[in-house]
Amino acid sequence: MADAVATYYFRPKEGITPEWAAKAIAEEQTTGTWTDVSTREEYVHYLDGQVGKITPSGDGYQVAIRYPAEIFEIGNIPQYLSVFAGNLFGLSRIAGVRLLDVEFPKEIIPFKGPKFGIEGVRKLVGTTDRPHVGTIIKPKVGLNPKDTAEVAYEAAIGGVDLIKDDETLTDQKFCPISERLPAVMEKLDQVKSETGRNVLYAVNISTAGDKILERARQAKEMGANMLMIDVIVCGFDAVRVIAEDPSINLPLHIHRTMHAAITRNREHGIAMRPFCRLVRMLGGDQLHTGTVSGKMEHDMQELIGDNRTLTHPWHGIKSVFPVSSGGIHPGGVVEEIRVLGSDLILQAGGGIHGHPDGTRAGATAMRQAVDAAMEEIPLATYAEDHNELRRALEKWGKVKV
Ligand SMILES: O=C(COP(=O)(O)O)[C@H](O)[C@H](O)COP(=O)(O)O
Numbered sequence: 001m002a003d004a005v006a007t008y009y010f011r012p013k014e015g016i017t018p019e020w021a022a023k024a025i026a027e028e029q030t031t032g033t034w035t036d037v038s039t040r041e042e043y044v045h046y047l048d049g050q051v052g053k054i055t056p057s058g059d060g061y062q063v064a065i066r067y068p069a070e071i072f073e074i075g076n077i078p079q080y081l082s083v084f085a086g087n088l089f090g091l092s093r094i095a096g097v098r099l100l101d102v103e104f105p106k107e108i109i110p111f112k113g114p115k116f117g118i119e120g121v122r123k124l125v126g127t128t129d130r131p132h133v134g135t136i137i138k139p140k141v142g143l144n145p146k147d148t149a150e151v152a153y154e155a156a157i158g159g160v161d162l163i164k165d166d167e168t169l170t171d172q173k174f175c176p177i178s179e180r181l182p183a184v185m186e187k188l189d190q191v192k193s194e195t196g197r198n199v200l201y202a203v204n205i206s207t208a209g210d211k212i213l214e215r216a217r218q219a220k221e222m223g224a225n226m227l228m229i230d231v232i233v234c235g236f237d238a239v240r241v242i243a244e245d246p247s248i249n250l251p252l253h254i255h256r257t258m259h260a261a262i263t264r265n266r267e268h269g270i271a272m273r274p275f276c277r278l279v280r281m282l283g284g285d286q287l288h289t290g291t292v293s294g295k296m297e298h299d300m301q302e303l304i305g306d307n308r309t310l311t312h313p314w315h316g317i318k319s320v321f322p323v324s325s326g327g328i329h330p331g332g333v334v335e336e337i338r339v340l341g342s343d344l345i346l347q348a349g350g351g352i353h354g355h356p357d358g359t360r361a362g363a364t365a366m367r368q369a370v371d372a373a374m375e376e377i378p379l380a381t382y383a384e385d386h387n388e389l390r391r392a393l394e395k396w397g398k399v400k401v
């Protein structure tokens with residue numbers, strides 16, 4: 001069996017050599033501990049972690065640690081995470097350590113991956129190569145089901161391909177799924193009959209571990225055409241549970257609320273890359289990875305690599321649609337596509353519902369910005385005879401989000 005290889009950045013505390021630190025990580029995560037133990041029998045050593053070449057990187061070092069495939073319980077994602085990303089973060093003689101990437105050998109990926117992937121989602125929506133435009137209903141919480149559905153209608157008629165709940169909206173009393181979902185789907189059916197366009201609605205089924213599958217099944221019965229999961233707070237395995245259930249068979253939109261507590265610090269934590277790989281193997285069809293122009297901080301090179309991790313061939317597993325979200329508006333669309341390419345979902349909440357002429361115009365302006373980018377026409381030129389785009393640029397053209 002092939003080994004798994006995890007790459008870390010680390011910075012030892014003063015007086016600690018990089019060799020000591022790397023060995024401490026490899027031992028803590030495999031067969032060792034802080035001191036010699038008489039119980040570490042000879043036959044156990046085939047599970048030892050192997051420390052690769054240590055190279056200087058920024059204020060610290062980078063190292064690849066090889067974990068023997070036999071150390072993993074195949075298919076047990078919590079256990080995988082405890083190996084790659086467990087106790088090591090707390091070792092007091094290491095000032096900072098960040099898991100950058102993991103090479104997963106095919107042998108430890110017993111999962112089927114996305115059912116739809118980019119191709120499958122494009123087929124549902126009826127597109128070939130342009131980026132999709134999505135919206136998050138705003139305000140995040142508070143609207144009743146009827147108004148939520150009305151906003152969804154306006155956005156869909158205006159041109160979005162995808163509507164989604166926000167991460168904190170689940171099944172609260174003010175907007176229960178049992179009322180919200182049928183109301184939104186009815187409006188999307190209306191849009192279909194009026195325009196022929198199929199618009200997806202990612203209803204947020206995030207909930208407790210013992211309830212999420214039931215919630216997904218109920219959503220399917222109520223007519224859902226996409227489901228949304230907050231992957232970090234629900235746990236990675238929640239994606240697998242829903243993706244593998246034969247009765248569901250719906251594309252999965254994966255939000256990553258809370259990720260920045262783990263991913264943002266360049267010296268400590270876990271980069272987005274391993275999360276991209278996990279979501280892809282576990283069956284997410286679209287995943288938030290960050291923006292070029294938006295409101296959340298990102299390292300551009302990491303973001304470009306993360307999106308490639310979702311879209312490039314990998315172990316024969318379908319691709320995942322990367323989602324740019326957070327502070328997106330029509331003025332940033334060209335830059336997003338220039339840097340990240342067109343296999344992309346551009347998702348705007350404030351950047352659609354905050355349009356001076358309302359949600360419908362906001363959605364149209366986003367689509368016009370995408371069209372301008374695809375036709376390689378400068379936004380300002382395109383805006384001259386596209387009123388919705390012009391109005392959006394007047395409001396946000398010079399805004400730094
Ligand atoms: O609510 C929003 C966006 O709202 P708005 O468009 O109004 O900023 C999303 O939760 C963030 O985009 C998170 O996305 P990411 O995980 O990609 O940072």
Ligand SMILES: [Mg+2]
Nearest residue numbers: 136166167168
């Ligand atoms: Mg949100």
